[in-house]
Amino acid sequence: MADGEGQPDNPDLLDSRWRPLWQMLHAMDQDIAQLYDQAGITGLRNRFVGPLIQLGRHGPMTIQELATAVEVTHSAMSQTAAAMRAAGFADSAEGSDGRTRRIRLSARGRELLPLLQAEWRATEATVRDLEAEIPYPLTQVVKDINAALARRSFRQRLDDNLARALKEDP
Incomplete structure (x- = not known):
């Protein structure tokens, strides 16, 4: 079964939009930490x-x-x-x-x-x-996301999507 966007409705199988961003930032942060480790x-x-x-x-x-x-x-x-x-x-x-x-x-x-x-x-x-x-600078991505969140907060969006998810059949 899939939701309206063709995604599996099993949360463990969803293609995450959040995780790749977190992983990229974490990997970059780890590279900086490694620099300090290598410097002793x-x-x-x-x-x-x-x-x-x-x-x-x-x-x-x-x-x-x-x-x-x-x-x-x-x-x-x-x-x-x-x-x-x-x-x-x-x-x-x-x-x-x-x-x-x-x-x-x-x-x-x-x-x-x-x-x-x-x-x-x-x-x-x-x-x-x-x-x-890259064709679209990271700093521009952040500005664009912040502008969208200024119009409607992440929490508001999260609450709306959680309400919809709770209404759907398991």
């Missing part, structure tokens, strides 16, 4: 790089300032900051009023900063090179 840098996660670069540019920052700078939630940055401290890339720093907790680069983080900045620039150049090879 232990404990460095890709999600640390943006915050560490921001700390290198701006000096000690609060968790909220850092979260805003790298466009993640306070909760996500709090977890990342704790992991960066545990791995030795960042330290806690006192705020100017003694009540505000800040995070700063550790000596190890400062030592790695030139490589992290160079990798960031190299990654951006690599994406630009990749975009030059």
